[in-house]
Structures are given as C-alpha cells and as structure tokens.
Amino acid sequence: MKRDIQTAGAPPAVGLYGSIKNLAASLVSHLHTRLELFAIEFAEEKLRLTSLLVGVILALFFSFMTLILAVLFIIAAYWDTPYRLHAVAILAVLFLAGAGITGAMVRARLKSGPRLFEASLAELYKDRQQLNSP
Template sequence: MAEASSSGGVRGALRGLLVTALALARVRLELLATEVQEEKARLLGLLVFGGAAILLLVAGIVFLAAFLTVLLWESHRLVVLGFFAATFLGAGFGMAMVARRYAVEGSRLFEASLGELARDQAAAEKAKSQSS
C-alpha cells in the first residue's frame, strides 16, 4: 500500500514538473513572439523611410522623363511619352501585384505553437487533477 502511494506521489510530482515545464515554455515562446513584434515595428520604420526614399527617387525619374520629353519635343515626343508611360504603368502594376501578394499572405507568427503549448499545458493540468 505504501508503495502504491509513493509511486502516485512520484507520478504526481512528475506531472507537476511537466505542467511547470510547459508553462515555462509557453512564457518563453510568448516572450519570443513579443520580441518578433518589436522587430516588426523596427521594420515598419525601415519601410517608412525606405518608402520615402523610393518616392523621392520616383519623383526624380518622373522629372527626368519630363526633361527628356521636353528635350525631344520637336523630333520624338510621342515615342518618349509612350515609352515612359508604358514603363511606369508596367512597373506600377508589377509592384501592386507583389504588394497584394504580401498583404494576402499575412503573418501568423507562433500562433500555432502557442496554441499547441496551451493545449499541452491544459491536458497536463487535467491529468494532474485527475490523479489527485
């Protein structure tokens, strides 16, 4: 009889240790997810300043296109205007498709892992309470 209760105590202690380990792993993973969110905020800043740089470069390209159009106004103005219009529209459409793909994909970083750890922790706590 004493052996049965001591083995149950060991099992209970092991289950308690498992519950604690799962809780600790979950906390660590949540901290990692928080760090990833902070990294995303940093990348957003990079995106804003990178976007501003790209916008200014595009403005420079537009002015260059206008300059070349005015320069060749007498001889090839329609060719130059058609070339730049097709180039800008094609590049814009391509970038819009890439941006749409990124927007649709989204991000579910660690969502499944956190859910699995929560289910593991709940199952271990349930097993612990049933053994008590």
C-alpha cells in the first residue's frame, strides 16, 4: 500500500525506459511548437497575399476605368482633326510604357517580400546549432 502512494507522487521513472519516455515527450512537445509556428506563418502569408490580390484587383479596375474614359475623351477631342490617329498612337505608347513600369514595380515587390516560413527556418537553425554544440 505504501508502494502505491510513492509511485503516485514520485518523480518520473529513472532508467532507460524513463529516459526514452522523457526524450520522446520532449521531442513531441518541440515538434508541436514548431508546427504551430509553421501554421501561424502560413496563415499570415495567406492573409498578406489575399490582401495584396484584392488591392491589385481594385487598383486595376479603377485604373482601367480611368484609362478608358481618358482615351474616349482624347479621341473625341481630336475626332474632327487630322491628328486623331496620332492621338491614338501616342496613347498606345503611353499605355505600353505604363504597363512596363507597373510590371517592373510588381516584380520588384514580389522579390522583396519576406521568405516563406523565414521565422520557422531561423528557429530550426537555432535548434540545430544547439544540438550540435557540446
């Protein structure tokens, strides 16, 4: 009877089995923490990309509507003159230049974004360094 009381409040089992059990519990806990970090970073990245996509779609919509109305206005203003084809050609060149500049800006922004799972990879690197140190 005294033996049951000691095992209920006793420290973890010693020996090979107890050490393996404690090591497994530590590994599972460590893995759980790292997986939670991955999940949080994935959710943050998903929100960032979603908001970026919504912003791009809205900007494109308003830009296209503005461009269409501006082009119609300029073409209507030059309709009765001999320069109407020149006006259309100049507008086409301006739109092409705008598309090139905008494409370069979007490309630069995508390259400058944070690496996916950067914080998780840094934590795993620290873990590996700690395991390799004596």
